[in-house]
Amino acid sequence: MGKTIAEKILSEHSGKDVSPGNYAVVNLDFMYMPDTSSPLTIDLLRQFKMDRARHPERTVFMFDHCVPAPRMEMANWHKKVREFAEQVGVKVHDVGNGILHQVAAESYIEPGWIVVGGDSHTCTGGAFGALATGMGSTDLGVAIAQGKTWMRVPETLKFQVGGEMPRGVYPKDLVLYIIGQITADGATYHAMEFCGSTIETMDMEGRLTLCNMAVEAGAKFGIVASDEKTREFLRAHGREKAYREVRPDPDAVYERTLEIEAPTLTPVVSHPHQVDNVKPIEEVEGTPIDQVFVGSCTNGRTGDLRLVASILNGKKRHPRTRLVVIPASRRVYLECLEEGIIKTLVQAGAAVDSPGCGPCAGIHLGILGENERCLSTTNRNFHGRMGDPSSFVYLASPATAAATALHGKITDPRKVV
Amino acid sequence: MILRGKAWKFGDGISTDHVQPGKYFHLRGNLPELAKHVLEGAREDFPALFSPGDFVVGGRNFGLGSSREHAPTIIKLAGLGAVLAKSFARIFFRNAINVGLPLVICDTDQIQEGDELEVDLEAGIVRNTSRGAEIPFSPLPPFMVRILNDGGLFYHIRKHGDFQIE
Numbered sequence: 185m186g187k188t189i190a191e192k193i194l195s196e197h198s199g200k201d202v203s204p205g206n207y208a209v210v211n212l213d214f215m216y217m218p219d220t221s222s223p224l225t226i227d228l229l230r231q232f233k234m235d236r237a238r239h240p241e242r243t244v245f246m247f248d249h250c251v252p253a254p255r256m257e258m259a260n261w262h263k264k265v266r267e268f269a270e271q272v273g274v275k276v277h278d279v280g281n282g283i284l285h286q287v288a289a290e291s292y293i294e295p296g297w298i299v300v301g302g303d304s305h306t307c308t309g310g311a312f313g314a315l316a317t318g319m320g321s322t323d324l325g326v327a328i329a330q331g332k333t334w335m336r337v338p339e340t341l342k343f344q345v346g347g348e349m350p351r352g353v354y355p356k357d358l359v360l361y362i363i364g365q366i367t368a369d370g371a372t373y374h375a376m377e378f379c380g381s382t383i384e385t386m387d388m389e390g391r392l393t394l395c396n397m398a399v400e401a402g403a404k405f406g407i408v409a410s411d412e413k414t415r416e417f418l419r420a421h422g423r424e425k426a427y428r429e430v431r432p433d434p435d436a437v438y439e440r441t442l443e444i445e446a447p448t449l450t451p452v453v454s455h456p457h458q459v460d461n462v463k464p465i466e467e468v469e470g471t472p473i474d475q476v477f478v479g480s481c482t483n484g485r486t487g488d489l490r491l492v493a494s495i496l497n498g499k500k501r502h503p504r505t506r507l508v509v510i511p512a513s514r515r516v517y518l519e520c521l522e523e524g525i526i527k528t529l530v531q532a533g534a535a536v537d538s539p540g541c542g543p544c545a546g547i548h549l550g551i552l553g554e555n556e557r558c559l560s561t562t563n564r565n566f567h568g569r570m571g572d573p574s575s576f577v578y579l580a581s582p583a584t585a586a587a588t589a590l591h592g593k594i595t596d597p598r599k600v601v
Numbered sequence: 602m603i604l605r606g607k608a609w610k611f612g613d614g615i616s617t618d619h620v621q622p623g624k625y626f627h628l629r630g631n632l633p634e635l636a637k638h639v640l641e642g643a644r645e646d647f648p649a650l651f652s653p654g655d656f657v658v659g660g661r662n663f664g665l666g667s668s669r670e671h672a673p674t675i676i677k678l679a680g681l682g683a684v685l686a687k688s689f690a691r692i693f694f695r696n697a698i699n700v701g702l703p704l705v706i707c708d709t710d711q712i713q714e715g716d717e718l719e720v721d722l723e724a725g726i727v728r729n730t731s732r733g734a735e736i737p738f739s740p741l742p743p744f745m746v747r748i749l750n751d752g753g754l755f756y757h758i759r760k761h762g763d764f765q766i767e
Contacts, residue, residue, distance in 0.1 A: 207744060207766045223630060224670060232755045250626075257627040304668040304692055320670030320696035322754050334744070334764045368614060369662040373691050402662065404691055458614055545667070546623030566618040566666060568642055573622075 186433030188340040189407050190375040193315045193430070197298050204339040204439075210298055212242070215327050217302035218284045219247040220545075223261040224321040225302065226268045229329060237272040238331030244292070245269050246277040246284035251540040253279075254548040282513025282539035285309065285481040289392055290515055294418075294426040295410035300327050305481050305563065307398045311391035313410030313430030315375075318399060338404050339439040340375040341366075345382040347446040352598035354491075355390035356483055356561070356581040358382075359397040360452050362444070364462025372402030374439070377432065382446040383408055388417040389487045396482045397563055400459040451597050453559075454579035457567040465584065465596045474556040475506040476589040477570075478534075478582055480544045483561035484512030486519045488582040493525040495586035495600050496532035502592030507534040508550040510542040532589075546570050552577075559588045603721050604682045604703065606654035610714040611643055613660035617693065619643040620664070620672040629671055636675040653680035656718055658709050660686060664693025673697040683720055685709055685727065698745050701753040707738035722746075 187195065195201050198208035217225060222245050229235040237243045245265050253259035262279070269276045277287055284301065285308040293299055293309040299316035300306065302324040309316030319333070327333045343362060363370070376398045383391065391408045398406025415427040451465040478484070478492050489511060501507045509529050511517040517539050520526045526536055535550075543550035544562040552558055552571030557578065560570070565577035580588075583597035590600065611619075619642035621635065628635040640647045640657065657676060663686035664672060673696045676684060683703040687710075697704050705720060707727055712718065716731040727736040740746065744766045751757040757765070 207742070209764050209766060220626070220629070221668065221670065228755055232759055234755075234758070255627050257630055261630065302668060304666065306668075318668040318692055320668050320692060320699060322670055322699040323695060326754055326758055330758065330763070332764075334766055368665060369688060369690070372662070372688065399692075402665065402690055545626070546618075547626050564616075564618075564666060566616045568622055568624070569618050570623075573642070 185437060186435030188375065188432045188436045188438065189313060189377060189409060189430060190315060190338055190340055190405055193296060193298060194335060194337050202337045204337050206337045207334060208337060209332055209334050211332050212300055212327055213297035214242050214292055214299040215324060216244045216246060216284055216288055217324055218249050219258070219261055219265060220249045221302035221321045221324065222265050225325040225328070226264055228322060228325045234329040235268070235272065237274050237328050240273040243274045243328050244277065245274060246281065246287055247279050248283045249541045249545055250547055251279040251538070280514060280538055282516065283481045283484065283541055285396065286485065286512040286516065290421050290513060295414060295428045295430045300324060300333055304399045305396050307403065307406045308392050308396040308481055310395040310398065310405050310407040311388060312414055313408065315405050315407070317404050336373065338373055338375045340377050341371055342438040342441040343376060343378045343444065344441055345378065345380040345444045345446055347382060349382060349446045349449060352451050352583060352596070352601050353449045354581040354583060355386060355393040357449055357452050358446070359394045360454050360462050360579065361449055363397065363401045363460050364452065366401055368400060368458055368460040369402040371398065374403050375405040375407055376401065376403045377407045379409060384411065387487070388413055389485045392485070393482055400563055451581065451584055453584065453594060454565055456565050456576040456578065459563070459565060459579065465594070468578065468594050469596055471594040472557065473505050473559045473588050473593055475508065475550060475552065475558040476585050477508045477543055477550055477558055477560040477562065478585050479510035479512065479542050480562040481512060482563045483582050484510060484516065486516050488561065489516070489520050489525050489529070490523065491582045492586040493528040495583065496590065497528050499532060499590060501533035501589045505589055505592045507532070507589045508537070508542065509534045510537045510549070511539050513539050543570050559585055559594060561585050602723065603719055604654065605719050606656050606682045607652065608656050608658045608712050608714060608716045608718055609647070609651055610712070611657060611659045613662060614665060615643055615659050615663050616666035617664060617669050617672040618666055621669055621675060632671070632674060632678055635671060636678040639675045639679040648679070651681065654682045656682055656720070657684045658686070658712050659684065660709060661688050663689050665690040668692045670696040670700060673702045674700050677702040685712070698748050699754040701749060703749060705738050707736050711736050
């Protein structure tokens with residue numbers, strides 16, 4: 185019987201022929217942690233006298249949620265992680281390098297790998313034809329010390345997307361549409377494999393956005409088979425040798441296949457306070473917005489900022505709507521500087537901060553006040569997520585964010601692109 | 602093991618942001634202090650209401666969202682006995698087992714706020730003594746019960762040296 189990508193990679197890494205529902209211990213190719221979950225991991229490793237890294241060259245700490253440190257407590261977390269990393273011989277990507285999932289995509293993840301990260305959006309890395317998933321501080325601690333973890337082999341859901349996406353519709357709209365259809369627990373414990381002609385022509389940035397949001401449907405993995413686009417991305421990042429073809433068997437068995445016709449899609453917005461509360465843009469158009477945030481591991485890449493800059497070029501944000509833009513990584517920041525994107529955004533009235541997660545998780549750099557509404561290119565709109573418990577977060581594509589910043593209210597991007 | 606306590610009802614989709622609101626991020630290095638704010642994002646006065654051993658009773662997809670292990674850790678540290686829900690988000694589920702917080706997947710519609718419950722983890726039965734009802738549930742896979750009985754994943758690895766999944 186043929187295998188899905190998840191079944192293939194889990195079989196390879198466990199040395200057994202595994203099927204959905206089996207439990208397997210798997211060797212890990214890469215383990216990485218942000219500054220939010222690693223301090224607890226380090227406390228636990230020390231408490232249990234397991235303060236070691238089984239594979240230091242495959243383990244990385246990255247500072248991104250609290251950068252530069254906004255509080256003394258967080259400055260001390262960073263200090264603790266730097267000291268531990270030096271003790272066990274592990275690399276730290278310090279303040280300014282960017283969001284862990286973006287840095288992992290640029291510099292580390294290879295097709296066919298199993299990757300675990302101490303952050304739920306680790307599933308982003310599935311865009312390489314890899315298995316990447318988020319876990320907590322204990323799982324990561326044991327993974328770092330032992331070089332392996334246990335996994336239940338998931339059933340796979342196949343999302344077959346065909347045709348060209350219409351003007352004003354982007355990968356974020358596609359994945360929000362899917363989550364709206366299957367709901368926030370529609371893929372719990374499952375792998376989501378995205379395929380079809382729409383995915384084949386989609387660039388890696390778009391695929392990273394799709395896989396990033398898989399966890400918002402409850403999935404363990406979001407996966408796209410590797411192909412020439414993957415090779416191209418790896419080549420551009422000086423890692424072409426890492427390329428390997430990872431595809432499902434033609435007779436792979438899927439729990440369910442959902443077919444989506446891309447030409448029928450429209451821009452959508454995820455309405456507060458659940459990601460699956462997805463509505464066509466027409467239903468929310470006109471809602472006044474206090475702040476627009478462009479950034480995050482979902483939509484803070486060069487193509488996203490380029491799209492926003494192209495819409496705002498020579499114009500100004502609405503006087504009542506703040507615009508916060510944060511590039512996802514140092515590389516993205518440099519590319520945007522070289523192309524003049526940052527200049528365009530600053531001239532349009534944006535506040536641009538250095539690479540990191542920004543206000544997405546409610547820590548700093550754009551926290552919302554009482555009853556404020558933010559339209560954001562991020563991935564979560566839970567109650568109080570970005571600040572005051574009475575505030576609202578609307579999730580949408582970078583184009584919708586730009587159109588909204590221009591008009592001060594939720595605006596259909598098809599009016600400006 | 603039989604756990605006894607009172608039920609506190611929460612709805613569907615309780616996220617880790619509800620369990621550990623982002624505004625307390627800076628307290629992550631001080632878990633006992635963080636635990637004083639458990640589930641405040643869902644119910645502001647909750648930390649002052651429950652007694653040790655009481656149960657958190659949710660609906661669908663409990664624990665969705667971030668991978669923060671602090672969420673199940675502070676539920677346990679605050680003295681709550683277990684979380685009962687119709688379903689759990691994957692990362693929360695793993696984290697809870699890893700930190701030794703029992704989880705029960707059952708039909709929580711049969712439980713109302715304030716009901717007195719007895720949870721028999723081995724037999725897979727929730728007895729709602731306030732209503733004279735018995736709610737069956739599938740016990741956890743043996744591998745996870747071993748981790749739970751060992752006190753969590755770090756204790757499990759320290760005891761056995763490796764994962765005991767067979």
